[in-house]
Every structure is written in structure tokens, then in C-alpha cells.
Amino acid sequence: MKTDLQVCSRCIYDERVAYIKFDENGVCNYCHQIDDLLKEYGTATPKGEEKFKEIIEEIKKNGKNKQYDCIIGVSGGTDSSYMLYLAKKWGLRPLAVHYDNTWNSSIATENIKKVLNALDIDLYTHVLDNEESNDIARSFFYADISEIEAPTDLALAETMYRAAWKYKVKYVIEGHSFMTEGITPVGRNYTDGKYIKSIHKMFGRVPMKTYPLMTFSRFLFWTAFAGIKKIRPFWYINYNKEDAKEFLMKEYNWKYYGGHHLENRLTAFRHSVYTPQKFNTDMRNNTLSALARIGKISREEAWEEYSKPPLIEKDLVKYFKKRLQLSDEEYDKVMSRPPKSWKEYPTYKKRFELLRPLFKVLAKANLVPMSFYLKYCFPMKEDNE
Template sequence: MPIGYDLDPARRVCTRCIYDERVSAISFDDAGVCNYCQQLDGLVDQYGTGRPEGEEEFGRILDTIKAAGRNKKYDCIIGVSGGTDSSYMVHQAVHEWGLRPLAVHYDNTWNSAIATQNIARVLLPLDVDLYTHVVNNEEADDIFRSFFRASVAEIEASTDLALAEVMYRAARKYGVKYVLEGHSFVTEGITPVGRNYFDGKYIASIHKKFGTQPIKSYPLMDFKRFLYWTTVARIRKIRPYWYLDYNKEDARSLLEREYDWQYYGGHHLENRMTAFFHSVYAPQKFNTDFRNNTLSALVRNGQLSREAAWAEYNSAPHVENELVEYFQKRLGLSQNEYASIMAEPAKSWYEYPTYKKRFERMRPLFKVLADANLVPRSFYLKYCFPTKIEG
């Protein structure tokens, strides 16, 4: 049997994780290990993730954050969603790291009740203030509907970009120079660009073509604002779990025990739009299941066998009851229109205007900014190199 085919005779699968040949721009070495596993190994070496050198580096970063925040009400910003990573990071920031965070939330008006309750359950006992930007629900839905009608995958991209912009705004308002993010490449991987791209120009171009009302309350981050935040305001983004050992299951157990925090059923399911994207839209329309990111991470970390991960990956994703009906009703879609759009040929981000080529041309600048923690390293790795265009 050829290397890499031990889980599926029809397609090549990485011998270390469960990424297969359908993953964007994947390649395999002579041992059948994919380039994404090798990329993560390089990041572990670079950041000292889970090692004494990583802890020491993060300790130095903490000292810098505290010094920069001296005599200020807050010394860092933490984006919160009600999910595991951000909730646990707030706990650690206060109880373990001695920080004075301001929690920031972008409300796209699709939050689950559990997520909203989780935010309160963690912040209130910790006496952490919350800064929230609530977008006009009709405007948010118009953007979501635009992406759905465009038949592109990034239906929830506007939420991710808006949260980044709102955190920058809160940092500027309170004179904070550091934003902490809960991402862990060890537990989540770094999602290949594939059908997972977004920037301000992409969102604006999709909305201009398919939207019906102007953008007013939505916090759009265009290229000029992005450069301002990173090169003029110089607000740094730190991902503590790129340096520290982090176990999501242990984090969840602590949150449940200490804060009566509730699990929402799966990774990325704390928001109903996000849940629709991961459990319905991406698998059914694009034949893309992003569970392979978390499952592959569990395999790499020895928390799950490749066979068990592959079996789960090839099982139907959990779909919340009446989620599709809720999506249709919120966006004003008839069953016929919904079915028609879902049946249309899938389109991709590179068919619409984006900043991607500009990011590639400016790669040397973004390398410097990534080294200084002024842009996330994952942005540099994913967006600043040419991407294989897939048919």
C-alpha cells in the first residue's frame, strides 16, 4: 500500500494527521507527512511552544505588557465570544498572569444564548469590564445574505474581520498597546487559505454586488485602517498559547467547575452563523469540513488515534435543531431560494476583488510586522505568499 493511503485507498492522507489531498496546497514528504504538520513543527521550534523557553519568552512579554499599561485602567484587550479559548484566557489573565484586561465583544446578533451567558458568567466574578460593539442586525444580515448569494464560502468572514477592528478601536480608546488572542495552532492548526480567505476589500466587493443597504454600523477594516493599526498605532497582537502549553479539555473543565460555564456542543458552535457555516454550509455546498483542523491537532498531540479521528471526520457533522430554518428566516430566504443557491456551482474568493496580491507584494513589510507581533504570524504565513488557485 503506498505511503499515506492507510486510512483511505481512494486518496492520499498524511501519515501523521488526517489532512488529505483535498486540502488546499498540500504536499507530502517521502514519509507521507504533510507540509502543514511540518509547518507546525517549525512554529513549535520558533515559539518554544509548551517548553521552558516558550514560558520564559511569554514571561518577558507579560513584563512588557504590564510596563506599557502602568497607570492605565487596562493593560490589555481580550476578545471574548463565550467559547472555551477566550473564556479561559480571561481567567488566566486575571488569576495567573496578573493582568487587567478589558474584554471586547463584537455582537453580530447571531449569538447563542449559551455564549451570551458564558461571557457574563466569566466576566462578572472576575470583575472584568466588557466593551461591546453591536452591529445593526439588518445590516449584518445583509452582509451575510450577500455572501450566501455570491455562493462563496466565507459567509462568516465579516464577523472575524469586525472583531479585529473592534479590538483595535477599544485599544485606541483606552490607550492599550496589547491585544491577546486565544488561538492555539497546537489545538487548532492553521487553516489553509483554500476556501478560508477574507479581507476588507473582499467583504466590500461582495456586499457592493449583492447587498441592498449601505454599510454604516458594520466596523469595516480596509487596507488603510489595517496599516494604521499595525504601523502607526502599533498595537501588538499576542497569542499566549503559541508560547504556553494549553489543553482545551482541561480549560473547559476548569470553566465548568469554577464559573458554571456551559459547553455549546462543539468547536465554533457558540454562534449560530458560525454553526451554520461549519455544520451545514461548508460541508454541503463546498465539500469542506473544517473539523479536520481540530481532529488533526488532536492526533498530532496524541489525544486521539488517526483511525478514530478519520472515522469522526467522515461522519456527518452535528447540526443544531432548526438551524437551517432559523438561517432562512433571519435572511428572508424562501425554501426554494435557499435550495437554489445551495445547488449553484461554488465560487471562490479569487473571483472577486481582494487585497491578496497587495499582501504578497508587501510580504517583506509584513514579515517585519509579524516578527514584532504587530500582525499575527498566521496572517503572514497564509496571506503573504502566492496561493495555488484551485478549480
């Protein structure tokens, strides 16, 4: 690995990663964070497997005499598709939930249909108005911030909560794995309802009528009052993403879409074009670092892959411009402007920090994701200076 940058001795996070620190052995704080989670959840050990068995029994017991006993968000990607299969294997009765921001690739849409039909699972979908979707994406692009698809992440969470409430389901199952994906540093990966609303108010042209906005009060309602739990099975059990991918292709004629997060064209634009070119940030280091940590690939192999340019889908930039009605000049102007940070816009961040003791209790009870607590409820380094 030839570089003048300081790089973690266990993964490939380097000194450009937000809020990174290195110990005396050159190991970064994000690797230590993963170590702490491994201990707490017993991931891929008998302790973790036993914990998760108890959760499955809890879900079945709570879902007795209900149409569904859990909600699973689906995108057409590897993790969520495989999670549907596992849920049926465990004897659960899931309702698949999809938030359609109208940027899905055709491969992702077909993947969802194939797996749901094969497993006989019902689908609940919230479709965003197309003009509204374009306006929200355009607003975030004009705001010069990295999190151009942040509204999608939060809207999916809100949509899953709404479906759970409608069908009286107390458990939402998510396909995230900190082992294979890591936990994205909060530097340029922030989102909350106030952030979304404030940016749209500044730059939007179309009223948000069909967008499922999760306000602070709604977030508290879903978690502290409705008691809807977020469960991430891959935080407890052994999970091999490559094996899952092969299984899906063999059993359901599922198709791979070319890379992590590339099943959605807006997300693909962010990861392949927007953040690398405007922010000099390549978020592939999250997955590559995670794979290096667990020994799936060597640090040298991870760094070599990271050093290659990101895969850009043919005509992706052209498609982005056309959808958002951007001229070449306007697109180039925005892409060449100095980047901005989420800290320059109104957010709930200080409120999350103030209520950290509450969110710690909620995270321990699986009522909010532990990753939310770790990323959003602590002051950033600059805030202490």
C-alpha cells in the same frame, strides 16, 4: 483508516485540502508548518514559557497608570473564556471586547456574562445593526463563496483595535492555539476588507453603517503606526483545551455549546451545513488533525470522527432561512449552484504579497499574527503556474 485518498501520515489532512503537498514520508506541508512554529515559539517548553514571561512583564510595564493593560476578545467559547481567567491569574488588567453580529447563541451570551462577572472584568461591545447583519450574511450567501462568516472575523479584529486605541492599550491578547486548532489552510478561508466591501457592493441592499470595516489603510495604521501588538499566549505556553473546559464548567457554571465554533449560529451554519453540503468541505479536519498531531487522539479515532456527519443544531437551517428572508426555493437554488472562490472577487491579496517583507517584520514583532503572514503574504500555487 479505509480510504482511496492520500492522507497525511501524521494528521488526517488528505489530498482534497487546498495547496497540500506530501514529503517522501507522506507527511503534509501543514504538519511541517506546525513543526516550524513549535521551534520558533518554543511552545510548551521552558524556552516558550520564558519568552512569554517577558511579554507579560512588557505588558504590565506599558500598561502602568492606565485603566487597562490589554484587550481580550471574547465569544463565550472555551479559549477566550479561559484566557480571561489566565489574564487575571497573571496579574493583568484586561478589558474584554465583544463584537456582536447578532447571531450569538444564548449559551455563548450567558457564558460571557458569567465569566466576566466572576472575574470582575469590564466589557466593551460593538453591536451590529440587525438588518445590516442579515444583509451582509445574505450577500455572502448569494456570492456562492465559503467564507460566509468572514465579515465577523475581521470586524472583531477591527473592534479590538478600536477599543485598544480608545483606552491607549498597546496589547491585544487572542486565545488561538495552533497546537489544538491548527492553522486553517487559506483555500476556502480568506478574508480582507476589500473582499467584504466588494461582495456587499455586488449583492447587498442595506448600506454598511454600523459594520466596522477594516480597510487596508486602517490595518496598516493599527499595526505599523499605532503599534498595537497581537499576542497569542497559547503559541508559547502549554494549553489543554479539555482541562480548560472542565475548569470553566466547575468554577463559573460555564456551559459547553456542542462543538468547536458552534457558539455562534452563523458560524455553526457554515461549519455544520454550508461548507459540507455546498463545498464538500468539512472544516472539522483542522481541529481533528491538530489533536492527532499532538497525540490527544489517534489518527484512526480522528478519521472515524471526521467520517461521521457534522452535528447540526435542531432548526438551524430553518432559523437561517427565516433570518435572511429566504424561501425554500431560493435557499435550495443557491445551495445547488456551483461554488465560487474568493479569487473570483476583488481582494487585497496581491498587495499583501507585494508587501511581504514589511509584514514579515511586523509578524516577528507581534504587530500582525504570524498566521496572517504565513497564509496571506505568499502567492498561491496556481499563481505561479
